Amino acid sequence: MGEYGIVLTTFENEEQAKPVIEEIIKCKLAACVQEIKIKSHYTWKDELCHDDEDLVLFKTRKELYPELEKKLSEIHPYETPEILFIDVENGSAAYLAWIDEKTRK
Numbered sequence: 001m002g003e004y005g006i007v008l009t010t011f012e013n014e015e016q017a018k019p020v021i022e023e024i025i026k027c028k029l030a031a032c033v034q035e036i037k038i039k040s041h042y043t044w045k046d047e048l049c050h051d052d053e054d055l056v057l058f059k060t061r062k063e064l065y066p067e068l069e070k071k072l073s074e075i076h077p078y079e080t081p082e083i084l085f086i087d088v089e090n091g092s093a094a095y096l097a098w099i100d101e102k103t104r105k
């Protein structure tokens with residue numbers, strides 16, 4: 001397979017994530033988006049940070065990644081947002097067909 005993937009990013013909270021999620025779905029750049037509450041630990045501008053965040057997972061097709069990354073970079077409120085693509089090597093044929101159906105051709 002390898003034609004599908006999950007794009008990860010984080011937001012400060014659900015209110016910050018919602019308009020971005022809605023825009024990505026409206027543009028058909030992802031078929032499904034999930035939010036998970038997480039605790040992030042990192043260094044930013046030489047300061048150790050410990051923050052509650054929302055991890056957002058976009059289920060998409062690999063060929064849409066460049067456009068999805070561009071859109072996220074444009075509308076994401078963070079100065080340097082985490083935007084990572086993880087290949088999906090295997091998955092339910094029915095679910096992957098649904099991703100095809102719900103995303104831009």
